[in-house]
Amino acid sequence: MQRYYLKSQGLENKGATIIRDAKHNSKYMLVGKWGIKNDALSVYDVGGTLLAELKQITDGNTPTFKIFQNGNEIGTVTTPVGFIKGFLFVKNLRWIIMGDTVTCHFNVRQGFKHKLEVNRVQINSSPYIELNVFDDHYIPVYICLAAILDRWVQRRPPVQEPRIVRSWNLEQGTTSYNNISKEN
Numbered sequence: 001m002q003r004y005y006l007k008s009q010g011l012e013n014k015g016a017t018i019i020r021d022a023k024h025n026s027k028y029m030l031v032g033k034w035g036i037k038n039d040a041l042s043v044y045d046v047g048g049t050l051l052a053e054l055k056q057i058t059d060g061n062t063p064t065f066k067i068f069q070n071g072n073e074i075g076t077v078t079t080p081v082g083f084i085k086g087f088l089f090v091k092n093l094r095w096i097i098m099g100d101t102v103t104c105h106f107n108v109r110q111g112f113k114h115k116l117e118v119n120r121v122q123i124n125s126s127p128y129i130e131l132n133v134f135d136d137h138y139i140p141v142y143i144c145l146a147a148i149l150d151r152w153v154q155r156r157p158p159v160q161e162p163r164i165v166r167s168w169n170l171e172q173g174t175t176s177y178n179n180i181s182k183e184n
Contacts, residue, residue, distance in 0.1 A: 075093040
């Protein structure tokens, strides 16, 4: 299992967010916004290569997104009305996202195979989205899904404060805060 962290954006539509590993090393960058038709969230590696995109194709209370990885469309996801405790389906990939928008705890499964776990955690008094990845092939796609799950959580009050508290596991000399370069 690999663990990644994405700063919780809530209802903010910021331009770029760095995704870090448990040792605080920059691994990916999430760019873009969503909310209206034709918006997109894009995930790049630290070298600037586009890895995955989530493109919004419909507006309204139940937006639909097309999922792209390495330029190929691999699935779609739509949020149902009243998604508080329930399920989301990722078509074509046959993923089920089960979760709770009050506690911000989600699991992504494909049949009996556990693909991803998403939790809201607190690091240095700031809310983060933690991705516990069990299938490395789709990490950039998982980052996109975590970003929209985070925003849906913020739109369904009341959100509970994170119960999980973590700290960065820093090794001396390997990285500095906000360093956007590859590991040595």
